Amino acid sequence: MSEQMKKLGLFALVGALILLTGYMQSWNSALQILNMGLISAIMAIGVNLQWGFAGLFNVGVMGFVALGGLATVLVSMPPVPEAWSQGGAGVVLGLALGAATIVAAALVASRLPKGATRSLAILGVLVAGFFLFRAVFDPGVEAVEAVNPAVSGYLGGLGLPVVLAWPVGGVLAAGGAWLIGKTALGLRSDYLAIATLGIAEIIIAVMKNEDWLARGVKNVIGLPRPVPYEIDLQNDPGFVDRASGLGIDPVTASTLYVKLEYALMFLVVLVILLWMAQMALKSPWGRMMRAIRDNEVAAEAMGKDVTRRHLHIFVLGSAVCGIAGAMMTTLDGQLTPGTYQPLRFTFLVWVMVIVGGSGNNFGAVLGGMLIWFLWVQVEPMGLALMQLVTSGMAEGSALKSHLLDSAAHMRLLTMGVILLLVLRFSPRGLIPEK
């Protein structure tokens, strides 16, 4: 009972914080925070599936989020016909060759008996395959990238509605996770962590450097939207009338309207995922996963296929992160691989999960919303604090200007202090696992 009250109270608190932002700053800011908070909550659910349910230390969240982002480009951007005709065949053939090489190597590995011959054969296949792949692939890539490099230089996407990219992002991330899980899930604790961290870096490196895929660091901007453009709304007399009917000026009305629509869409996704996660957790499946988390050896002896179950949940959790990644890129309206940094897309998500309460889906959601709120709001808080501190100092003093210049760094400092305080007073998270 009191547990339930505490939970409600905390959610009410986050709600109140967002409302307060609306009153004190602006409703646009509040909705903006809410939207990213919803996305963060989804990411946190994904990580919580892996860590809270199964004890998998995945520090490669960034990679899956980025794959989701990539899906947005691949699904929604219009295809570049010229690029396809120039080098599309080469690229596709090259990729097929690359895949074939790996399959061949795997076949060799499974057919030949263990020993030096096998190792040599595998190596031979891989090396030959690598050069063949480069020989076909490189010219194709060059041709594609030569097509109007300043604004295009890539194959483009499928030109489908962008909302489709959300499930596709999930599938793409799931695919990546499956490959990774197959190879790396034998690792334990921090070893798995660094392995996944590394894989995420590799994914980002590929996205940054393979321009034919999504323009690399040159970014893809102007992604289609699932909601109307504010400008269009502002030019729509019907909308303007309705807005003024409500007594809001059309610019504000249009920006709020768009954000509300996003919020609604995100909320629907969040609720569905939360429901699914919650049902799973409370079922025998959840019990089995907890058993595996508690003691793998014993779970294995009790007939649970730990490896397979780990792979399942790794794929599922990553897929959720992928969906969130696609949603985020959609909200941003652009794909910028350079922005994927572990601090922001991996560690911050982990902070959300741990502060919220690992092993508890509602905790993850709460953590996602709360930490995102703080991540955004500690900046003005830090600045305000600095201004307060320096208000007594003489105008133009060196110390004062140094302190004011450093105010931006109050952000991380404040974030750190808040994090430590939360963990100090509620070390199992705000809404702990039962």
Added chain:
Amino acid sequence: MDLLNAVVALSNFVLIPAIAYGSQLALGALGVTLIYGILRFSNFAHGDTMAFGAMIAVLLTWWFQAMGIGFGPLPTALLTLPLAIMGCMALVLVTDRLVYRFYRAQKAKPVILVIVSMGVMFILNGLVRFIIGPGDQRFADGERFIISARDFKTWSGLDEGLAIKTSQGITVVVAVICVALLFWFLGKTRTGKSMRAYSDNEDLALLSGINPERVVMITWLIVAALATTAGVLYGLDKSFKPFVYFQLLLPIFASAIVGGLGSPLGAIAGGFVIAFSEVTITYAWKKVLGYLVPESLEPDGLVQLLSTDYKFAVSFVILLIVLLFKPTGLFRGKAV
């Protein structure tokens, strides 16, 4: 002659930089691995601890320089190192008292400590920038080179130069000394053994009359010394910039992991594996081959396995491969 040129070119662009970089990583990884081994969590604040220690050294160096104190051909920063280490020790002890000790007393899960160390990282992050700012600071002085490329060319008459920087030399020497000391300390001394015992089983250590707080304190002191040394040496070789120290965390962790967490020997090996893989796999062999093979066979392309874009990715691929065959690193590290 050509063979010599090839060897020199390879040394100059691959071996020497990789050895120096490897030593820098190894020193950092030693600190990480020690905390993991004894206090049992991955300390994300290590990069910023390094930055903090190095920052004190930078400030002191400037002060020394202003007072006209120098260290002959060696960098003044070395002179300030002991003071900087003490400053850094004070910092980590204060952090331990204010932050970590509470969680230790509660026997918190490692992952909570990891997240807590992230909080500390944020705070140190801000603190360092507050004091010295986010910019690039140069504080290296003294003789830059043990031998410079130009001198080497005139001395040897080869086409290729070979440069060894003072900072590189110092780094390697210091790294060797630190590792040897640490080994002796952990394996042979009473205190060292008590630290291992504590890391193995806290409660039993207590029953043996080992004072856990003392073990923790000594660990932090050693870590502070290692972090400051690593930070200063890195800064001397490159330059001091807080953000880069934060970025350094990733290769440092990779090193510690490749070697096997908790194993000092592993940290060294890991540092070199990461450094060498970064430098060699993306190296363009054109020049070296140019010396080795007859003119007719001389390659047109760069003979580069992978472009440098992927150097970071490559070191992680190596890491993955190592882990696939040795799931707890080269030297059988621990897993919490």
Added chain:
Amino acid sequence: MIVVDDLHKHFGGFHAVDGASLEIAEGTITGLIGPNGAGKTTLFNVIAGVLDPTSGRVTMDGEDITGLPPHTLFHKGLLRTFQIAHEFGSMTCRENLMMVPGGQSGETLWNTWFGRRRIADEERALRAKADEVMEFLTIEQIADLKAGQVSGGQKKLLELGRTMMVDAKIVFLDEVGAGVNRTLLYTIADAIKRLNEERGYTFVVIEHDMEFIDRLCDPVICMAEGKVLAQGTLDEIKANEQVIEAYLGTGLKNKDKLEAGA
């Protein structure tokens, strides 16, 4: 039913199991004894698929099961308990038992969303079964405690309880007795006997308590230094010189001092 043929398991240069060959007949309760470090647990671990053998073969009902993973063996009816209790610490004792049966429909994600009625029925049955098992083992009062927080002996009982949740063919018990109160231990012995007689389980029991072995086991196998030293009824084994020297000993030497002190 289980045949172990010239099994070797090396750790580095150390031969923990060094050419053990033995046979376990269906429907028996076989005792496995031997000095500490004889390789009993290692042998169990190899048979149960936790460790890969260095060489040798294990067959079950004629089928080669060497190197099969534990979860596969579980579904073939081969269960084991651990010498050091492996409970699921953050789950209640009842959940510890309920998770055991394989093939629960609720273990498929799809059903957790769309097959909830069926799951509820199954759960009810499982719960009843778990309660029955706990009652049998006289631990019903810990049903709702976290398994991590019950006493050492209770954890041992829980381990045994898990094997009773399914219809096993053969159960390997690794020192169920260590740390269990003797009165309770003999209750367990009776339970094992009943499972053997009523349900036809085959048991292999590692134990150092001779009285326990005496109550239960026939035949008894004695291992030493990774090999089978002797095999036969307990009385035969007890009479075996080698076994006495390596394992049983001849009782307290300091009896006299005892008198002196008292």
Added chain:
Amino acid sequence: GGHGKEVKLGIIMGFTGPIESLTPHMADGAELAMKEVTDSGMLLDAAKVTPVRADSTCIDSGAATAAAERLITSDGVNGIVGADCSGVTGAILANVALPNGVVMISPSATSPGLSDAEDNGLFFRTAPSDARQGVVMTDVLMEMGIEEVALTYTNNDYGKGLADSFQSAFEEAGGTVTISAAHEDGKADYSAEVGALAAAGGDRLVIAGYVDQGGSGIIRASLDSGAFDSFHFPDGMYGAKLEDDFGSDIDGSTGQVPGTDSPGADAIKKMGEEHGFDGTSSFVGESYDAAALIMLAMQAADSKDPADYKDKVMDVANEPGEKIYPGELGKALQILKDGGEVDYVGATAVELIGGGESAGNYRQYEIKDGKITTVKYR
């Protein structure tokens, strides 16, 4: 209409994150322009211009958008100087500035992709387009008779875009780029990159990066290992750090920065010295210019409403009119008030062309005796 006593300008830059060492100077530059205008008392009705800083983080679009949202909808800024990195700039433009109709002038987002971004006439850049610089660079190098260069670029849209445009221009002119290798900013070690660059060889190493970032690391490692001793520096590499850190070690190296044979660059350098920041650090001049342009446009439109003044930005930046240099903002405001016209030159020889980008006049320089010396303007 709508004169108030206060004009608020947002400065949104990555005060934390990868380019945190550049941004304080940039912000100081922009704020200096604002202070100058406030002190002159000439803008609108002697309005006070207040800067409001916000952190774009350079990399986190979500946080940047939120910060911009706050600037516009909560603080109610009348214009934005920023953002810095192209990624967050695009996000802010599309999600906040455009919907709310606020003018944004970025001092440092150089991505060619932004030229085509939907902007409703609200977005300008004082940093020159990469395409133009590639051509200028080619000319500079060809004139010196250098036909073979190695090329390294910082792995972001600026570096990559510049490298691409330079490589195509250079190869078209008959030159050879032996290698084009990326380097990541803020990384621990650049030996791998330098090793590859040295192996490829070339008469000169072109570094399309930032002097406060990885660019310096590349120079340092190249010099130390003897791989290269002369370099060519595009705009991001220009700064006092070249003199301070490398001095005569890089004698003979060349470079170009946006500039005319005007006193603009010197002026900003001096002003920086007076006010305690580095006027030569990357993009400081551009930042000053961006802030100045907004305020001049306001004056020209006699309004602080972006909808009114957005059309005036091009007018004040380009001919005809009196040329205006840093430190002369008061004068410019007076001219505009009197109904005259100005051609803002500023610190970086601002010339805006179609799409609101800087046209790019360049000053070619050489390092002589450890000093940056101007060779000529082009």
Added chain:
Amino acid sequence: MSGNPYQEGRGNRDHSITNPKGTGTLQPSPGTRHPMSTANAFLIGDSMTAGYGKGPDILHDCTIAVDPGEIAVIVGPNGAGKSTAMKAVFGMLDMRQGSVRLDGEDITGLSPQDRVVKGMGFVPQTSNIFTSMTVQENLEMGAFIRRDDIRGTMEQVFDLFPILRDKRHQAAGELSGGQRQQVAVGRALMTQPKVLMLDEPTAGVSPIVMDELFDRIIEVARTGLPILMVEQNAKQALEIADTGYVLVQGRNAYSGTGKELLADPEVRKSFLGG
């Protein structure tokens, strides 16, 4: 629940406690049947009431004592609080009532480390060795507080447990269950304690080793070192015990000399397996 939020998954993994209801069906009897003299006890945990953290009391007014040169054995059903009593005597949990006295001195307020220094040695029921250290290092750690030459003591331990001499350079974690137990006892002996406390030292050891252990325990005790131990091999243990305690649900149910308890039919039936 007494659940400590910080504590999961780490630290001493011996959670062999917290069963408020107890295991057996026996009702605790009020007090002891035989009046006991603890006047000259060397170590006494006197009317202890204790529990874990904020959890319920696990010991209720429980008294255990050992005289110089004697062996005291605690027996009882699983979850009765035997290990808890040992920990309470060693100062590893909150005492809510009662006191601990060593050689006449009240040590209730001392920390476990200080008790080690005072001459108390303890072998816990589980995780009682340093798994990653070699056998020899384990023994050295046992002698951590000693400053004198420890080689003699180590030889004595090796004589007692010859297998350890062979495995002295092997990591203790790689030993078999019984071997570990020997290392644990050896480690405690290395302290040269004034009183030795053993929590189920013979759990899982072979009969021959058990006999040897008991032999050695007798020997050690007869040198004047009092020994307090918990045992489930109750028959053998009580045979060598000078004093025996039966704990049920955290209370003293029976006490007496080992012989007396062995002869008591009720005790035999309920705790010794008949």
